Amino acid sequence: MHWFAHQWEFATWSLRAARIPPDVDIVHASSVLAHAFAGRGIPCVVTEHQFIRHPEFMPWRGRLQSLYHDIVLAPMVTRSLRRADRIVSVSRHVADAIEADIRRPVRVIHNWVDTQVFRPREGFVRDGDGPxxxxxxxxxxxxxxxxxxxxxxxxxxxxxxxxxxxxxxxxxxxxxxxxxxxxxxxxxxxxxxxxxxxxxxxxxxxxxxxxxxxxxxxxxxxxxxxxxxxxxxxxxxxxxxxxxxxxxxxxxxxxxxxxxxxxxxxxxxxxxxxxxxxxxxxFTEDQGVSAYLSLYGEVLGGRA
CATH class of the missing domain: 3.40.50.2000 (Glycogen Phosphorylase B;)
Structure with a gap:
């Protein structure tokens, strides 16, 4: 597995010159980065966590954030979503917004938490009655x-x-x-x-x-x-x-x-x-991982 650091968001076009290692079977990236790898002979999956053109999200962006999203990120996001082999969203309502925007099907695979970490604490009783x-x-x-x-x-x-x-x-x-x-x-x-x-x-x-x-x-x-x-x-x-x-x-x-x-x-x-x-x-890790592995198999199974 090969990773690119988060700061590449500010120079994603330069990633188009990055060499994909020969042992890579699939590229899985966010909608900000995926455009640099899509269309290069390796199947590309995009997971969209926060669709910046979601009509319910846009009113809550600050002025500078809106400019950054609209001028810098939006062209890259659109290119990624249009060229990806598969698109995944972390929620149904985000998937609906993407489908309405770019007219492509979107698979929903929910995020998850580690339910072994986030769990009720057995035998724990908070101190006092109080408010x-x-x-x-x-x-x-x-x-x-x-x-x-x-x-x-x-x-x-x-x-x-x-x-x-x-x-x-x-x-x-x-x-x-x-x-x-x-x-x-x-x-x-x-x-x-x-x-x-x-x-x-x-x-x-x-x-x-x-x-x-x-x-x-x-x-x-x-x-x-x-x-x-x-x-x-x-x-x-x-x-x-x-x-x-x-x-x-x-x-x-x-x-x-x-x-x-x-x-x-x-x-x-x-x-x-x-x-x-x-x-x-x-919303368990096993469910999420299983869904992604199934999607990978579907994408790779369709390769010529």
Missing amino acids: LRVLFVGNPSRWKGADVIPVLSSMLGDEVEVHCVGGLRRAFPSDWVRHKNIRVLQSVPPERMLEIYASVDTVLVPTRYEAFGFVALEAMSCGLPVIGFDTTGTAEVCANGETALLVPRDDIDGLAKSIRALADPDLRATMGRAGRERALSC
């Missing part, structure tokens, strides 16, 4: 729905503690410290996430768009119910009413109502078990 502990994981952007956190904290007061784990891009607003029921960790090592999931009661996923709901899936795999907006990505991963309580986008009152409903430990336990079962039945 309901709600976890938010992600960058503090409006796209990710972070703006609803201080509103919810004010609405719910002593009923909840909202624990926030940040991403890599931005820090949480400094004025959040005035909310006594918000606890902020700007970022944590990946190996600590299981400990953090085990210390909370439910996971808040108020993202307004998601290609694939990774945080929701991690929560379900850990046996935690999900609360969030009923939007693409999150809705595809979760089963609303069974593993999650999802409300219409920007329905903050609905989020507050869902949080209050999950103060019931029996409901949390029931939904948590259902979430774990859904993760094990729909």
Whole structure:
């Protein structure tokens, strides 16, 4: 297996001169890189994780990000998707957007998590009764729905503690410290996430768009119910009413109502078990790897 580093995204055209090693049977790349290898006699598979022309994603791009996507990335993405032997998407709604855009069939192979790592911690009991502990994981952007956190904290007061784990891009607003029921960790090592999931009661996923709901899936795999907006990505991963309580986008009152409903430990336990079962039945590594190996066999079997 041969890899190209992520920084090649900024000079993908130069990869067209890169020599494909003679022992390579198939090229599998993102839509940003694949155009450099497609049409060179080796079957090419593209996996699209975040389709930059998805109509539900485009409103959430910043101005500079929009320029970079439209001027730099979009021509490469289009060329890759049009020339690939097979196209894979990590979710159905992203596949639908690609098919509508380029008029080619797209195979859906969902992302997965390691369900042996993200699992309920047997025998772990979080300390104290206290307020309901709600976890938010992600960058503090409006796209990710972070703006609803201080509103919810004010609405719910002593009923909840909202624990926030940040991403890599931005820090949480400094004025959040005035909310006594918000606890902020700007970022944590990946190996600590299981400990953090085990210390909370439910996971808040108020993202307004998601290609694939990774945080929701991690929560379900850990046996935690999900609360969030009923939007693409999150809705595809979760089963609303069974593993999650999802409300219409920007329905903050609905989020507050869902949080209050999950103060019931029996409901949390029931939904948590259902979430774990859904993760094990729909989003495992074995399923994903098996689907890709089957696709590789299909592509290679069609070679002249």
